[in-house]
Amino acid sequence: MKKINYKNIAKNVINLEIKALQKLKRSLNQNFNRAVDAIVNCQSKVIFCGVGKSGIIANKISATLSSIGTPSFSVSANDCSHGDMGSITRKDVLILISYSGNSVELRNIINYANRNKILLIGITSKINSELYKNSDIGLITPEVEEAGLDMIPTSSTIIQLSIGDALAISTLKKKRINNLDFKRYHPSGSLGEKLKTVEDLMLTKDNIPFIDEDVLMTKALKIMTEKKLGTLIARNKKKNTTGIITDGQIRKLNSKNVVMNLLKVKDVMTKNPLKVDKNTLATKALSIMNEKRITSLCVHNQNKKSKTIGIVHVHNILNKKIY
Numbered sequence: 359m360k361k362i363n364y365k366n367i368a369k370n371v372i373n374l375e376i377k378a379l380q381k382l383k384r385s386l387n388q389n390f391n392r393a394v395d396a397i398v399n400c401q402s403k404v405i406f407c408g409v410g411k412s413g414i415i416a417n418k419i420s421a422t423l424s425s426i427g428t429p430s431f432s433v434s435a436n437d438c439s440h441g442d443m444g445s446i447t448r449k450d451v452l453i454l455i456s457y458s459g460n461s462v463e464l465r466n467i468i469n470y471a472n473r474n475k476i477l478l479i480g481i482t483s484k485i486n487s488e489l490y491k492n493s494d495i496g497l498i499t500p501e502v503e504e505a506g507l508d509m510i511p512t513s514s515t516i517i518q519l520s521i522g523d524a525l526a527i528s529t530l531k532k533k534r535i536n537n538l539d540f541k542r543y544h545p546s547g548s549l550g551e552k553l554k555t556v557e558d559l560m561l562t563k564d565n566i567p568f569i570d571e572d573v574l575m576t577k578a579l580k581i582m583t584e585k586k587l588g589t590l591i592a593r594n595k596k597k598n599t600t601g602i603i604t605d606g607q608i609r610k611l612n613s614k615n616v617v618m619n620l621l622k623v624k625d626v627m628t629k630n631p632l633k634v635d636k637n638t639l640a641t642k643a644l645s646i647m648n649e650k651r652i653t654s655l656c657v658h659n660q661n662k663k664s665k666t667i668g669i670v671h672v673h674n675i676l677n678k679k680i681y
Contacts, residue, residue, distance in 0.1 A: 371505040371512065378513035379520055381500035390521075392495050393479050394528040397428065402449035404430040407438065409463045411511040412455040412518060419453075419522030426530045426540065435463040443470050453479045455522075457499070457514045459487025468492050481521060483514070497521060537639060551680055556643050557636040559675060560657045560668030561587075567669070568593055571600050575618040575626055578603065589654045591666055592627045598664040599656055601627030633658050636667065644675045 397404055404423055406416035416432045423430040433442055443466070446452055452471050454464055459482030471478040472492055480493030483501045490496040499521060502513040537553060567585040569578055571592040582590050588605040603626055611618065611626065618626070633656040634643055643655055657668035 374503055374505045375513050375516045378500070378502035378517050381502060382517045382520060385498060385500050386524075387498075389495055389497055390524070390528075393497060394525060394532060396451050396477055396479060396495060397423070397525060397529050398532045400428070400449075400451045402429070402447060402451075404428055404451045404453065405446055406430065406432040406453045406455065407435055407464070407467060408432075408455035408518075409435050409461045411515050412457065415515055415518045415522060416453075416455050418519065419455075419526065422523065422526040423529065426526060426535050427533070428526075428529055435461070435467060438470075439463070439466045443467065446470070446474075446476060448474055448476055451477050451479065453481065454489055454493075455481045455518055456487070456489050457483050457511070457518070459484040459489035461489075464489060481518060551678060552639075552641065554640045554678065554680060555636065556634055556638050556640055556655070556657050556670045557668070559640055559678065560636070560670040561674070562668045566666065567591055568666075569603075569623055570594075571622070571624040571627065573623050575621045575623060578623050579608070579618075582608075587654070587669075587671060589669065589671070590623070590627075591631070591656060591669060592623050593666075599631065599633075599666040600624070601629045602631035602654070602656070603627045604653070631656050633663055633666070634670075635660060640670075640675050640678070640680050643670055644672065644680065647672050 404420070406420040407413070408416040413432070413435065420430040420432040433445060452467070454467065456464055459480065465488065468478070468489060470476070478493045479495045479497065480489040481497045481499060482489045483499045484490060485498055490498065499517050502517060504510055504514060505512040540553065567581065567587050567590045569581055569590045569592055571594055578590055582588065582603070582605065590603040591599055592601040592603065594600050601624065603623060607626065607628065632646065632650060632652065634646065636657050636659055647653060647655060653672045655670050656666045657670055658665060659667050
């Protein structure tokens with residue numbers, strides 16, 4: 359028996375799907391822009407529905423939209439014909455996905471949307487299909503060669519998934535969703551950890567090792583020992599941050615036999631310490647500390663850079679396994 363080269367089969371599948379995506383890229387037209395605007399301007403929910411493999415793709419696209427703050431869910435075509443149609447309202451945007459556009463299971467949903475003037479976006483490869491003809495906005499996906507018997511949904515589902523991702527990311531850009539917005543929808547898991555900001559990890563209030571810049575270094579050393587951070591944040595009479603002292607600086611001075619009994623904090627401190635906004639990602643803060651070879655950063659709120667509201671230490675970040 360001739361040995362089958364599975365690696366070549368895999369390459370062929372991937373090549374077919376790449377060709378399908380290239381055809382999809384060339385097929386996009388003004389209706390895609392209209393579809394994005396409809397999603398962005400939706401006053402209620404964006405509802406997806408498909409049959410078979412297209413239904414699975416509908417679930418995924420819906421989940422992606424929800425993850426960027428656009429209320430969305432998917433419905434079963436069969437269940438819609440048995441009562442679930444009531445979950446679709448006039449303020450919703452309904453997106454139906456079907457490669458042929460003539461799936462019998464979608465007919466009742468199409469009629470329901472048309473009767474109740476629900477905005478319908480159809481994603482299909484057939485311009486003469488029932489779905490396309492009855493859609494307010496039609497998105498035509500190219501006819502493609504399937505991998506495996508030229509029947510098994512592979513290339514066709516890849517382009518459905520891709521156009522769904524394109525709709526979601528276009529919506530994200532239009533709504534100007536940023537990291538902080540995204541973080542609100544992903545508080546847990548690996549994404550939640552990656553999206554933590556310095557505000558989530560910093561020491562605040564009495565835990566910040568503040569010291570008056572006019573205090574003698576002998577007292578400053580005692581406070582540094584008590585705080586156990588190896589860092590002091592110097593402030594002036596107006597409570598503005600003016601400098602920072604680290605145990606590394608102290609060691610260098612001791613090695614030079616500098617007598618600190620008569621020195622004040624402001625004589626020793628590094629002026630204008632590095633600061634970051636409270637909304638800075640922890641990964642970014644860690645990168646700054648690694649680049650500058652320091653262990654702590656002062657944290658401020660927006661443009662009030664002289665007022666330190668927290669301090670983030672490299673250990674605060676690493677202990678959360680954020681690298």
